Amino acid sequence: SGSGTVTATPESQDVEYLAPISIGGQSIVMDFDSGSSDLWVFSTQLSATAQKGHTNFDTTKSTTFKTMTGAAFSISYGDGSGAAGTVGTDTVNIGGATVTGQAIEVATAVSSSFVSDTNSNGLVGLAFSKLNTVSPTQQKTFFDNAMATLAQPVFTADLRKGAVGSYEFGNIDSTKFNGSLSWAAVNTTTGFWQFSNSKFSVGTGATTATDGTQAIADTGTTLMLASSAIVTAYYSQVSGAANDASAGGITFPCTATLPDLNVDVGGNYMALVRGDDINYAPVDSTGTTCFGGLQATTNDPQIWGDIMFKSQFVAFNGGNNSIGMAPHQ
Numbered sequence: 001s002g003s004g005t006v007t008a009t010p011e012s013q014d015v016e017y018l019a020p021i022s023i024g025g026q027s028i029v030m031d032f033d034s035g036s037s038d039l040w041v042f043s044t045q046l047s048a049t050a051q052k053g054h055t056n057f058d059t060t061k062s063t064t065f066k067t068m069t070g071a072a073f074s075i076s077y078g079d080g081s082g083a084a085g086t087v088g089t090d091t092v093n094i095g096g097a098t099v100t101g102q103a104i105e106v107a108t109a110v111s112s113s114f115v116s117d118t119n120s121n122g123l124v125g126l127a128f129s130k131l132n133t134v135s136p137t138q139q140k141t142f143f144d145n146a147m148a149t150l151a152q153p154v155f156t157a158d159l160r161k162g163a164v165g166s167y168e169f170g171n172i173d174s175t176k177f178n179g180s181l182s183w184a185a186v187n188t189t190t191g192f193w194q195f196s197n198s199k200f201s202v203g204t205g206a207t208t209a210t211d212g213t214q215a216i217a218d219t220g221t222t223l224m225l226a227s228s229a230i231v232t233a234y235y236s237q238v239s240g241a242a243n244d245a246s247a248g249g250i251t252f253p254c255t256a257t258l259p260d261l262n263v264d265v266g267g268n269y270m271a272l273v274r275g276d277d278i279n280y281a282p283v284d285s286t287g288t289t290c291f292g293g294l295q296a297t298t299n300d301p302q303i304w305g306d307i308m309f310k311s312q313f314v315a316f317n318g319g320n321n322s323i324g325m326a327p328h329q
């Protein structure tokens, strides 16, 4: 009910953005992921090794937790990591926006990359509920459950490069972006916040058609994974840029000047991704070579992650299935 705002704090190198939620009165820091649809949490039912360094949800300490008999979940992410376990319901409060009876996926097994990521204690999936992995009865996301009682059926992501931003439910704070939001229709068939991308331009260069693959807005992906048409054209304007097998992608001299990238969202709006945001991070401590925040993917849809969110304030409207963007204030 109501609306709620939580801080979105970047992990080192802005790998992901973490926000605090309350599950059954237990405060737990989670990774908010608009590219998946499970709310799963580290728990006291994990091995002691897996629990080490994490905040572990204890179902026995929540007076409102109810077991969902016979239910289970198992999820894997784009990078091959994953989690699995059992399911119950509990009250979830995110900055004041509250859902009772939210499906809580209680991890009994998690992959090593989650164990070592001790700042994160699970994920809050914010894509469409059709992607939820609970069986035998698929469950709804927090946002899906909250929508009817939120002041507006929306949530927003205000993610910042190397700084604290926010996630907000139920309200669009117009002090956080410049001008007005441009809205694009969302193609809900895949379950992602997916939209068309038909053209782009690099810096002040000519606008060029893309290969027409769509894109998703994915807060759970660190970089901006775009079609090769965009990526090739972009880095052709960056002296010293090249694919660097040892770094695992395109790198360039840290002294390189990076142009802005303009990418079309939904046919009407050219979203500007600042060149400065495309300089992701040095590949090593010498600070000589830097890793590109824009990398190529053959995946369809393209996966536009945090690099895009650092330049654009994004609103997700579950009432009319649209996505709104504007440059940050």
Ligand SMILES: Cc1ccc(-c2noc([C@H]3C[C@@H](O)CN3)n2)cc1F
Binding pocket: 016, 031, 033, 034, 035, 036, 076, 077, 078, 079, 081, 113, 114, 117, 120, 123, 218, 219, 220, 221
């Ligand atoms: C250790 C770890 C691994 C992966 C992820 C992860 N979270 O969201 C995503 C992207 C990719 C797609 O799967 C949906 N959104 N990936 C988070 C982690 F903390």
